[in-house]
Amino acid sequence: MTRVYISRDMASVALGSDALAEAFERAGCTVVRTGSRGLFAIEPLVEVETAEGRIGYGPAGPEDVAAILAGSHPSRLGPIEALPFFARQQRFTFARCGIVDPLDLAACDWRGLRAARAMAPQAVIDAVKASGLRGRGGAGFPTAIKWQTVCDARADEKFIVCNADEGDSGTFADRMLMEGDPFCLIEGMAIAGQAVGADHGYIYIRSEYPFAVETMRRAIALAEPAIAPFTLEVRVGAGAYVCGEETALLDSIEGKRGQVRAKPPLPAIQGLFGKPTVINNVLSLAAIPFILSEGAEAYAAVGFGRSRGTMPVQIAGNVKHGGLFEVGFGITLGELVNEIGGGTATGRPVRAVQVGGPLGAYMPPSMFHLPFDYEAFAAAGGLIGHAGITVFDDSVDMAKMARFAMAFCAVESCGKCTPCRIGSTRGVETIDRIIAGGRGGEAVEAMPQMRNAKAQGRSVEQEIGLLRDLCDTMKYGSLCALGGFTPYPVLSALDHFPEDFGGASALTEAAE
Amino acid sequence: MTLSARRVKSAGMSIETEETTGALIARLAAARRGQRGALLPLLHDIQHELGRVDREAVAAVAAELNLSRAEVHGVVSFYHDFRDRPAGRHLVQYCRAESCQSRGGAAIEAALAERLAVAMGETRGDGQVTLEPVYCLGLCAIGPNALVDGAPVARIDGEAAIERIAATVAA
Ligand SMILES: Cc1cc2nc3c(=O)[nH]c(=O)nc-3n(C[C@H](O)[C@H](O)[C@H](O)COP(=O)(O)O)c2cc1C
Ligand code: FES
Numbered sequence: 001m002t003r004v005y006i007s008r009d010m011a012s013v014a015l016g017s018d019a020l021a022e023a024f025e026r027a028g029c030t031v032v033r034t035g036s037r038g039l040f041a042i043e044p045l046v047e048v049e050t051a052e053g054r055i056g057y058g059p060a061g062p063e064d065v066a067a068i069l070a071g072s073h074p075s076r077l078g079p080i081e082a083l084p085f086f087a088r089q090q091r092f093t094f095a096r097c098g099i100v101d102p103l104d105l106a107a108c109d110w111r112g113l114r115a116a117r118a119m120a121p122q123a124v125i126d127a128v129k130a131s132g133l134r135g136r137g138g139a140g141f142p143t144a145i146k147w148q149t150v151c152d153a154r155a156d157e158k159f160i161v162c163n164a165d166e167g168d169s170g171t172f173a174d175r176m177l178m179e180g181d182p183f184c185l186i187e188g189m190a191i192a193g194q195a196v197g198a199d200h201g202y203i204y205i206r207s208e209y210p211f212a213v214e215t216m217r218r219a220i221a222l223a224e225p226a227i228a229p230f231t232l233e234v235r236v237g238a239g240a241y242v243c244g245e246e247t248a249l250l251d252s253i254e255g256k257r258g259q260v261r262a263k264p265p266l267p268a269i270q271g272l273f274g275k276p277t278v279i280n281n282v283l284s285l286a287a288i289p290f291i292l293s294e295g296a297e298a299y300a301a302v303g304f305g306r307s308r309g310t311m312p313v314q315i316a317g318n319v320k321h322g323g324l325f326e327v328g329f330g331i332t333l334g335e336l337v338n339e340i341g342g343g344t345a346t347g348r349p350v351r352a353v354q355v356g357g358p359l360g361a362y363m364p365p366s367m368f369h370l371p372f373d374y375e376a377f378a379a380a381g382g383l384i385g386h387a388g389i390t391v392f393d394d395s396v397d398m399a400k401m402a403r404f405a406m407a408f409c410a411v412e413s414c415g416k417c418t419p420c421r422i423g424s425t426r427g428v429e430t431i432d433r434i435i436a437g438g439r440g441g442e443a444v445e446a447m448p449q450m451r452n453a454k455a456q457g458r459s460v461e462q463e464i465g466l467l468r469d470l471c472d473t474m475k476y477g478s479l480c481a482l483g484g485f486t487p488y489p490v491l492s493a494l495d496h497f498p499e500d501f502g503g504a505s506a507l508t509e510a511a512e
Numbered sequence: 513m514t515l516s517a518r519r520v521k522s523a524g525m526s527i528e529t530e531e532t533t534g535a536l537i538a539r540l541a542a543a544r545r546g547q548r549g550a551l552l553p554l555l556h557d558i559q560h561e562l563g564r565v566d567r568e569a570v571a572a573v574a575a576e577l578n579l580s581r582a583e584v585h586g587v588v589s590f591y592h593d594f595r596d597r598p599a600g601r602h603l604v605q606y607c608r609a610e611s612c613q614s615r616g617g618a619a620i621e622a623a624l625a626e627r628l629a630v631a632m633g634e635t636r637g638d639g640q641v642t643l644e645p646v647y648c649l650g651l652c653a654i655g656p657n658a659l660v661d662g663a664p665v666a667r668i669d670g671e672a673a674i675e676r677i678a679a680t681v682a683a
Binding site: 207354 | 548549556587612615649652653666
């Protein structure tokens, strides 16, 4: 019986992989459902097992089954690993994703966990330190320092919390890993538990990811004996972006409104239920098994500057070859967008990319020389965040995108601090006035009672000045990075694309 | 799959006739007794069974968990997922986030709303369909995307794709 491999990742299913799998089953094949390989332009993808290894065909539909099994279908891609998109990758974290059945325990050797359990907890933390791993959730904070703090804290109980809230548009690596290789994450969390002395962990997954919730729950049940005495459970979010912020996430698990806590105390000292807590992103924890099984040096050997190891970059938006591309830090933004991503899907010129989700800066192609590196991006006024790249073609209106950033912040603000809660709404209004060409004088303000009101309107330049002031207040006055980073997309749009905002800044640029 | 199940239940509503809301919630709460931070999972359970978390449910939860109604209301109203009225028989959750926008999401949203004859964020008068915004489904390279009754739908890029959704929703 011929064995074929077809993904059941949520993206693959959205593109029709279920119907393809059924068609191969009807044709008498053994169908193994895997995660996604990560290149959506070739999906739905089927890989047929042959004497020469797995041969890929895609995109493929149910009507192609006979020709594919005969080996004569024109969508034949050959071995998937040999395609340029995959040959250039360094798959440390996503090594098994797209290849194995995600719930096949036999495909997981738990080598990292066994190595960790043969070591003293401090030695595990030292290995993570030597790997140079930094948090993949956004801030890039060294993972080992966090673990050390929790390890050193004295308490009757400690927790490992995995942040799988992945709310950033343009990101899907957490989802793909949870659906395609859940045991990798489970192993990473069990190692973290061993290192800091925690017996229980929570995985907080957003409700928009029903497939990931289902796969993680089933995988946890299967992995129970392998990770015992460490135990795990899944908690499902409820549609609040701000619950990705670590302290809001902890409050949400505790059954409260997902509001941001003031720091200190750090979660590492007083986290979930007031106990010392490691909270890490999915990708940070999923990098751990490789570090323990292959060695910290192997991980640290790739990378750039102080950004060590690999980053599962997500190429998204209006792009030809979108998908997941895991590679060592240091690759340039332009290589990712143009060479690997193949430019826009519409075929029009790239005008802007947003890196790092709704709180990330918009960058024009003149910044494509930037290497993927935490420090290089920060120096250029941007952030890597969770490494999602959203590509826009030249039809984008950057004033609208700036407005969206403020509107999103207004919808998602937890409400605890004023600059974020009120500032975002005022920001939307100010951008609306900029788009409308300034603000006319209003009848109310001309009334004699309004002695202190300015009777004249405001020009676009004055409104832009107001917007910059407001951004400054949000940046320095907000409690967390939701209000604090919303100015990044807004100001970067304003600085790099002033022509979309009308007014003086556009004129000065035209005059140069 | 919580999302689709939630819709089916909201359409059927059979549970309510067999069991009062109070009794249902007492049963769901009992199943979560001893679980730390049980409130959010319990609210998901309730919405899954009833298709909504309304005032009556809030009062029952408060009584079960020994919280004030204000506390429970504060939590319920914080999260976008919980609704105080059931959704329509079909639920279309359409992505509005940046990556889907970059692929023409706004124009498709307008065309979809017109075809389904329902405004974004609303339930159609006949109760057949609810159209709701979501902010990213993690399918960002193949947008515009939606969940239709919990099933992911990608590349909603024109009339044919919109017609397929309309057909699902008409059933
Ligand atoms: C508004 C907001 C949303 C966030 N969303 C996420 C998220 O979805 N996933 C994530 O891992 N981190 C998110 N973060 C960052 C977390 O607060 C935290 O830095 C991270 O979970 C730490 O894990 P790491 O050290 O492994 O990166 C968010 C931060 C803010 C301010
Ligand atoms: S932006 Fe629409 S799925 Fe991510």
